[in-house]
Amino acid sequence: MTLVDTNVLLDVVTDDPTWADWSIEQLEAAALRGPLLINDVVYAELAVRYERIERLETFLSDAGLDMAAMPRSALFLAGKVFQKYRRAGGSRTGVLPDFFIGAHAAIDRVDLLTRDTARYRTYFPTVKLITPDR
Template sequence: MAVILIDTCVVTDLADPDSAWFEWSTAKLEQLDRNHTMIINPIIYAECSVGYARIEEVECLFKRLGFAMHSIPKEALFLAGKAILQYKKSKGEKGNVLPDFFIGAHAAVSGYKLITRDRGRFSTYFPGVELIMPESLNGLN
């Protein structure tokens, strides 16, 4: 069974029924659920926890969603460091990019698909990762 890493933006969609992307994220994961294992990693967990006051709330969210947490292999941490260096050399100036590099490297090293709404850094720095995205974003980001 193939594994899909669930990006933070998709988890936050699923946590908020009023989100503009709730319907797409829900429908896409239901469609993929038959043939895939859905996971997160510690970076995604940490990013999602920002919206909650207590750890029990975050734990409840991931239990309800049924996403297991997988560790990030050392090889992915190394690859993330190299990708960040490349980003900085190409004059990347956004300061909040580190989580994306950990997430992209994890998917790349482990051979996971990645469901996201953020094509930019993932497709540029981890071109071998199969991205699952809304069709309306395929030419954007």
């Protein structure tokens, strides 16, 4: 199973000139290995790009993405890791979703397909990342 980070899906949705091809290739490869998953955080981040829920749901269905509930242990881990990040001088804004996603991948022991590597590698070293710079 592979949890897919929002940035990879936005590459596809926006047809990003730099990353769309890489993201599509990685999604196809990951789908051959097993189910593609997103969680509530990724869903909410994607919703920003859609006017109607039906269009988002169609995209998710067409892409073969399944929703995976975040376990409470992942929510707890996200909070603890975010606390560690803040104590190390990290910013308060814009990063908490990454901690939810990373903690979810860590607790469920699934691969994470993402283009954001530094924070995940630092705070979730047990998560196997699928990234452009593997």
